[in-house]
Amino acid sequence: MYIFKAGVVGAGAMGAGIAQVISYSGLPVVLKDVDQAMLDKGLAQIRSIYQGRVEKGKMSAGEMQSKLDLITPALDYGEFADVDVVIEAVPEKMSLKKRIFTELDAICPAGTIFASNTSALSITEMGRATKRPHKMVGMHFFNPANVMKLVEVIRGEETDDEAVQDIVAFTETLRKIPVVVKECPGFLVNRLLTPYLNEAVLCLQEGAATAQQIDAAMVDYGWPMGPFTLMDFLGLDVCYDVGQYLYSQYGDRMAAAALFEQLVKAGRLGEKSGAGFYGYGDNTDEPVRQMIARMNGGRRLGEFRPERLMYLLINEAAYAVQENVADVRDIDMAMIAGTGMTVGGERLGPLALADKLGLDTLVAGLEDFEKKYGKRFHPAARLYELVKEGHTGVKAKAGFLEYV
Numbered sequence: 383m384y385i386f387k388a389g390v391v392g393a394g395a396m397g398a399g400i401a402q403v404i405s406y407s408g409l410p411v412v413l414k415d416v417d418q419a420m421l422d423k424g425l426a427q428i429r430s431i432y433q434g435r436v437e438k439g440k441m442s443a444g445e446m447q448s449k450l451d452l453i454t455p456a457l458d459y460g461e462f463a464d465v466d467v468v469i470e471a472v473p474e475k476m477s478l479k480k481r482i483f484t485e486l487d488a489i490c491p492a493g494t495i496f497a498s499n500t501s502a503l504s505i506t507e508m509g510r511a512t513k514r515p516h517k518m519v520g521m522h523f524f525n526p527a528n529v530m531k532l533v534e535v536i537r538g539e540e541t542d543d544e545a546v547q548d549i550v551a552f553t554e555t556l557r558k559i560p561v562v563v564k565e566c567p568g569f570l571v572n573r574l575l576t577p578y579l580n581e582a583v584l585c586l587q588e589g590a591a592t593a594q595q596i597d598a599a600m601v602d603y604g605w606p607m608g609p610f611t612l613m614d615f616l617g618l619d620v621c622y623d624v625g626q627y628l629y630s631q632y633g634d635r636m637a638a639a640a641l642f643e644q645l646v647k648a649g650r651l652g653e654k655s656g657a658g659f660y661g662y663g664d665n666t667d668e669p670v671r672q673m674i675a676r677m678n679g680g681r682r683l684g685e686f687r688p689e690r691l692m693y694l695l696i697n698e699a700a701y702a703v704q705e706n707v708a709d710v711r712d713i714d715m716a717m718i719a720g721t722g723m724t725v726g727g728e729r730l731g732p733l734a735l736a737d738k739l740g741l742d743t744l745v746a747g748l749e750d751f752e753k754k755y756g757k758r759f760h761p762a763a764r765l766y767e768l769v770k771e772g773h774t775g776v777k778a779k780a781g782f783l784e785y786v
């Protein structure tokens with residue numbers, strides 16, 4: 383099905399960004415909110431994205447205006463009677479999202495695809511609140527939506543192939559990279575990032591290294607920014623909430639570092655609150671250092687190595703493979719496009735990296751970490767299987783991927 387017109391519900395940070403991306407592709411889009419002030423703010427955000435392009439000489443003022451003219455702001459559903467797709471981007475509350483899709487169900491044609499930009503909630507459950515569960519799909523953009531290339535396309539239990547294919551094609555017309563993911567808690571990128579980020583916090587609270595040292599080491603490794611800079615940008619409350627949800631779903635391997643909770647309780651939520659792992663403006667990171675000293679008694683309780691973080695991320699990717707959450711290449715693509723990760727400048731996702739390291743080496747490394755730091759490092763069954771089959775990676779010409 384070709385998408386001629388789209389609707390976006392919720393004109394906040396994500397909804398406005400998504401509406402900008404749709405208008406930029408040349409499609410008309412209705413942007414709805416319940417709050418005129420939020421709608422105005424969303425439109426101002428869109429205008430400023432376009433203005434930036436005009437100032438860089440990438441588009442003329444006339445082109446900007448014609449793109450802006452494709453956006454119809456709305457406080458009601460009047461314009462939703464002929465949309466081919468709706469992307470919902472209201473706050474992360476299941477009851478609210480279900481209510482919105484029930485309202486849309488009564489207004490939109492039966493063929494309209496319903497997409498949610500939820501970061502973690504169940505697409506299947508949202509679909510079941512409507513008369514069209516087969517037309518419900520996740521369309522998980524990353525922040526800022528106008529910059530980040532990846533869109534995780536989430537297939538719920540009842541989503542049909544046609545809806546998935548239509549959203550994949552639509553995502554491509556938006557010049558984004560779609561990766562189809564079977565519904566699972568955290569989907570792909572947040573699921574793989576959570577143990578990696580949490581391990582960085584554990585290293586910090588153990589006094590193994592400072593936030594600056596860990597960030598610098600991970601940037602050297604190939605990441606566009608270190609884990610603490612990233613968490614301060616994303617918001618510690620957001621990371622903590624995602625972590626708690628994943629802990630409730632996956633158990634101990636996602637258990638949050640104690641320091642996380644202490645920082646959130648102290649109101650150090652990252653850049654947005656002026657203080658997180660680092661201090662911003664007049665604030666410093668001295669209170670964080672004091673918290674850490676209280677937790678580890680001023681002693682170094684563990685050792686930091688980039689592998690401590692990376693092996694957990696790879697192991698979670700191996701769990702995703704064994705659960706058929708996505709194809710091996712798609713998992714790698716999602717991590718590269720969703721996080722900008724490289725390894726020494728080479729575009730390698732976690733599974734290609736695992737093959738390069740050698741899966742036997744990886745398993746031995748995980749087992750070693752498991753002895754030192756606990757069960758969360760226990761290798762995924764898929765890793766043991768591949769090693770047993772002799773598929774140890776690039777050196778054996780077969781691992782997660784095949785090599786000629």
Ligand SMILES: NC(=O)c1ccc[n+]([C@@H]2O[C@H](COP(=O)([O-])OP(=O)(O)OC[C@H]3O[C@@H](n4cnc5c(N)ncnc54)[C@H](O)[C@@H]3O)[C@@H](O)[C@H]2O)c1
Pocket residue numbers: 391392393394395396397414415416417420421470471472473474475482499500501502522523524525
């Ligand atoms: N912010 C991120 O980094 C990020 C990244 C990916 C996904 N998400 C997800 O995107 C969704 C939106 O997040 P956000 O950060 O843009 O939130 P936000 O709080 O910035 O915006 C939410 C908007 O929804 C509006 N709204 C509330 N109730 C509404 C209703 N009944 N009808 C229409 N509009 C309504 C609010 O007025 C507000 O403008 C959430 O599900 C979130 O988990 C967020």
